[in-house]
Amino acid sequence: MDTILGVPAVALYGQLMLGLINGAFYALLSLGLAVIFGMMNVINFTHGAQFMMGAFVAWMLLNWAGLGYWWALILAPLAVGATGVVIERLMISRLYRLDHLYGLLLTFGLALIIEGLFRNFFGSSGLPYRIPAELQGAMDLGFMFLPNYRGWVIVASAVVCLLTWFVIERTRLGAYLRAATERPMLVRAFGVNVPRMITLTYGFGVALAAFAGVLAAPIYSVNPNMGSSLIIVVFAVVVIGGMGSIAGSIVTGFGLGVIEGLTKVFWPEASNTVIFVIMAIVLLLRPAGLFGRA
């Protein structure tokens, strides 16, 4: 059997695939953060809590309303996105004129409150959520046994990432958005309702987090801490990709997932630090991030 650095090549392909799957989550989450930061200059620390809320809303829809996974995939992002709109209107919109730090502190505080509330009501062991019947089972790829659901995660995440990139970088709506970040007064003078656009942008970023949460519900335990363990890594991904860069966050999300996956084979103990080592190196060499415009 072929081996690469003492590891059977076949096993290595499997690990690459897994890295790609984790990368799909990093990409979706960091994309939401990048959209929010790019358009609003707010560092949204509530993102992990909103990811967790997405998973919980999926669970609630199933257990309280009898609506299954596919409904949750549509309704949960809408519901959580709506809470995002409320948060933006009531709180974040008051902080635009102040330093970034205030937005960071506000959203960090909100994350702690939301997670605490969920922990109070649902405990920490997590709730079971089944893989939908259509996606159960697995494919034998020859080099690995790929659960259908994980395959779906990669596809769904890639499609949503590309759509978002396309809307923001290639359409008229996206052009308005980008213009509104650069020169809000001027865009307003053209008759565009800039505050409403910003509110909806935040709602959209939050909905992306909730979408990732629904995707995660069947494979990770649905529990109040699920977001906080992921969010720090996702911030590192955003910093490496370049704050606010849409394409950068997608590419680095998938890329770092793969690097982390490989680390799990060669040096498992270091697998949760490797991303931060890369972050430190990137910041030293390219302070604006790999895809950032300094």
Add this chain to the structure above:
Amino acid sequence: MRINRRTLLGAAAAGALPLVTPLRGPRAQAGNTIRIGVLTDLSSLYTDLSGAGSVLGARMAVEDFNPAAKGFNVEIVSADHQNRADVGSTTARAWYDRDGVDAIVDLPNSAVVLAVNQITREKNKVMIVSTGATTDLTGPQCSPNAVHWTYDTYSQPAGTGRAMVAAGGDTWFFITADYAFGHSLEANTERFVTAAGGRVLGKVRHPFPGTDFSSFLLQAQSSRAKVIGLANAGGDFINCVKQAGEFGIVRRGQKLAGLLVFITDVHGLGLETAQGLTLTTAFYHDRNEQSRAFAARFHPRNRGIRPTMGHAGVYAGVLHYLKAVEAVGVQAAKSDGAAVVAAMKQMRTSDPLFGEGEIRQDGRKIHPMFLYEVKTPAESRGPWDYYKLIREIPPGDAWRPLADGNCPLVRT
């Protein structure tokens, strides 16, 4: 903010307040009050198996002991150690030095246990561990100020590990939480496996706490070991089992061995996923009349969560501690923790949850353990009806022999 005269005066008054406020209740009555600190995980992966339920267990022990009738008061305080040894140590020091705490109980997370153990000994207080697991506490690091109550990293594989090897699982692969607890559990299990003629084909240590275990599970799968030993607990264990189901590991003939499984984990997994798991526990809420009566009082006050063996251990440990306090006298108990622990070891233990037992010289509490299997959804009669008994493990088989622990307190 503009500072005007009113805010300035207000701030000055607030600053001066501590100077004029007389020392409040606790200090004034400290002489007659025993304070017990529940140091636990209130915010992370071990919250349901310990956490608020442990605080409740301690409270219920105090209620059942009824110290007022015996002429002293007992207060319960609690804090979150965040699974960090530094936070645990700082809290323990503050509690002992500043807040007049006499005993610290619960302590999920072995790293915190070992840190607080040093401080407790140095300050001559009492530590009763109900959810921490490392056998080092009754081994090289044993202390005259500590009691290890519910289970440890020897008792768990002594049940599950032996049973799996006896059932033909003679090759193992470990997925281990990368800290004191995981290492200790893995090492002890490995000893049982090799002693029974089995072999360990490989091991992987995952960062603690983890989220995605699929990579480690795939490594375990390609090792072709018959048994995958999960030397982790709580949320890590739940995620491992869930993801193993997804990758069809059990369906393809490998068995999972959960080495430290709590009823709350099984509840979180659901019977569909957890069915058939073999596990070792010191307490099951549906075992006998007493355990059912305790659970019936406990769960309405704990968001419906049934008591885990950790909660039961806190209850029984605190109850026995208070009996010892009564025996040595409150004043002596406050000034000399080692004397209380000595009294705890001298008296036989007796409580509704663990029955009759004793505390060994090295601090190890001795009681039988139980080997259970998780029911199938069809066998379960309702929520929280999860286990069926395979057999009782007598104390002689459940605990590491006194002589093997290298505890300096044990003189031969």
